[in-house]
Amino acid sequence: MLLEIMEVAGFVYYYTWFIWPFAFVFALGNGIKEVIETKKVYNKGLIGAGIALLFILAGIALPDLRS
Numbered sequence: 853m854l855l856e857i858m859e860v861a862g863f864v865y866y867y868t869w870f871i872w873p874f875a876f877v878f879a880l881g882n883g884i885k886e887v888i889e890t891k892k893v894y895n896k897g898l899i900g901a902g903i904a905l906l907f908i909l910a911g912i913a914l915p916d917l918r919s
Contacts, residue, residue, distance in 0.1 A: 858910045858913065859914065861911070862914030864907060865910055866914070868907075872911075875900065876901055879900035880897070881897075882897035883897025883898035884897070
């Protein structure tokens with residue numbers, strides 16, 4: 853199940869590779885800013901950064917998953 857999710861995320865990454873680095877940086881910056889301001893660890897910015905990082909790593913690892 854997890855490998856199938858990673859494979860789909862990898863294919864999505866190949867067609868939208870130019871979006872994910874910017875999404876990761878901006879979401880991480882927004883999440884860190886929100887942590888500093890509100891002192892809450894759980895926020896949408898850090899979740900978005902995690903999802904963007906998942907897509908980036910899935911795109912990098914896709915050739916190894918297919919073999």
